[in-house]
Amino acid sequence: MIDAIRREAASAAPEHARMLLRRNWLRLIIESHTGELERLCMSDPDPHDPQLLLIRACCRDLSGDSYGAEYLRGQGLRVAEDDFVACFTDLLLAPDTAAKAAAADRAHLALTQCGPDDDYSSALFLLGWTEVRLRRDFPRAIALLRSAVAEAQLRDRPETHRLALSNLAFALTQAGLFGEAERLLESLPEASGPSDWDRFEGGLPAANLGCIAYWRGDFERAATLLESAIVEESPGNNFEALARLYYVMSLVALRREERYYAAASLLQGISRADKHGIPWDTLRRVVSAWLAHAQGQDARALALSAPALTRTGAAVAHALLSELYRAIGEPVLSGQAFRLAAAAGLPRYARVSTLVTSAALHSAAGRGDLAHEQLDHALENAAVERVLAPFLSDDPVISDLLTAHAHWGSNHQEFLHEILEKRGLHGTAVGGILTDREKEVLACLRTTMTADEIAARLGVAYPTVKSHIRAIYRKLGVTSRRAAVHAVDPG
Structure with a gap:
């Protein structure tokens, strides 16, 4: 396709070259021809055309030049916001969650009005990719990515097909559908080589398999997988950054004290600004607070995590924060974090975490019946995808509660036995x-x-x-x- 556009650009009809470029720009970005695509934009007779500037902004962002992307996007925003190029540029480059959500809403409408010059297959993938990161409707995001997988296969676009599959696996992981996500991740087609998009996303398969291993309580495997995805010079706002966060949580679970200093340095490399709808600073603060608690620095943990209570839209982070505050002995703060988690819409594994925290709070307050009721709800939710991590804490309240629950009588006795056995192996x-x-x-x-x-x-x-x-x-x-x-x- 790049060669076809070059040939048209060299002919006596450069307007046809621009038509081909506009029709295929999104596919060329997703399939990592960003350098060649930007050069084609620059060689156009009118390189300051707003659509070409927006396409160049996307190329810049994928190459890691966020400032250049911002400037070019600003120059290109002279087109109507319902323009196809402007709409799907915003899906990549919108600076905050609210702007990205508004762009996604426009994109849903744009997909119903795609014309012959609009790349429906690539647009479908990018919208699904965006909806996963916005985390506002996982079933819809999963459905979009399933459709993108099918569309890319029908159109014989192997690279878009691979990326749609890998992002579908990410969506399934985030939604807590671990079994299906693992099957996809372990059967992903091999990439033909390092690509702009893979560098842009940064270590998706290992990061997601590591996340699943963490929530299933297999902390050793999680640490091994996640460490393999870490690259020191990464931008700190992609899957590599997610790998850092879960790697540190795995070290804390394993009590690898000799690695805590290096773990703190890894957290420093994570972005302090939101990117693609992900609240990276909130995530970094919560995990940093857990690390401080593991080092016996509870005052520092409280100071680090305090700003996270002023943010919304980070359900998993706030679920982990609620448990941290409970472990520190701050039930009021634990309740605040719990409410933030619940307001954002919890995936099943995070719901298990909050139910275990709630059970422990009830138990510590002497409300035994409520504690056992919450714990049985936690077991019911956890058994579906074998979510073990929230039950493996070495906190004595949780330990006593689990032991008592075995005698109290559970509707999920077999799974409770598995947890108790795992605790014996983990301890x-x-x-x-x-x-x-x-x-x-x-x-x-x-x-x-x-x-x-x-x-x-x-x-x-x-x-x-x-x-x-x-x-x-x-x-x-x-x-x-x-x-x-x-x-x-x-x-």
Whole structure:
């Protein structure tokens, strides 16, 4: 296509070249021909044409020149806002969430009015891409990207198809549909090579697989995946920045104190300004506050996170912040963050986090029945996509509540058993003391199962289970089931 436009530009009919350029500019940007596209704009007989200036602004932004993009966009905004080029330029370059949302609304209308000179396939992808980042309607964003995948395949555009698939996986991850997202991410076609758009987005597959691993409580795998996506010189406002945030949270979960200093430096590289509708400063502050808390600096954690309570539209960040304030001992602040999270519309995994926080707050306040009710709601939401992270905190309130819930009786006893078993593996209290089989028996002792039921579950004889229980008691220096559970509690 680039060569076809060049040939037309060299002919006696440059207006035909401009028509081809206008028809294909969005596809050329998405498929990472930004340098050649900008040179074609510059070689036009009228390089100051507003549409060409807007196209150049998009090229500049993808190349990392945000200031150049801003200036060119300002020069190009001499066209009507319902102009196709202006509309879809704004989807990329709108400076804040409100402006991007307004541009998306115009784009939805523009898609219903696409003419022969408008690139419907690329526009569909870009609108879906935008709606995911606005996080205002995940089902709609997912539907747009599914349509973009199908349209790109029909039109034989493999690069747009790959990008639409990867962004569909991102949308599914953000919505909490982890299983489907993982299947897409693990079967993505290979990129033909480093592209402008891939650099612009920065490490999508590894970052998203790492996010999923984090929420599923597989913190070691999460840290490995996320570390592979980190690039020191990144702009701090793309998937690479998301990888930094979840990498630091994984280190905190793993208590990797030797890496905390380097983790703080990584957070400094994240943008302090919103980009593409993402509130990066709020995200950076919340994770920085968690890191400060892990280092025993609660006053600093409170100071770092305070501005996040003045922002909206960051549901996951505010869910994590609500739990942080609860852990610090600030129930009023925890409630404020909880309300901000709920107002933004919570994906399932963040809802699990807030339900666990709410249960812990009720438990600490002596409202046991409400605590168990909230915890069972959390288990119900978590079981669908195996969301384990919110239950793995080493906080003693959560630990005691989970143990008590196993005896209280849950509608999700099997999943609760999985959590208690995971806590035993995640904690370090029994490391090197109990055998693997003894750890399995201990996990069963955290539930209401009898010795006969434990034997049936593990496929061993009843006397063998009794021998394992005696060995556990002996090694832990206790004489009862309850004492054994409390002796190895990670909190």
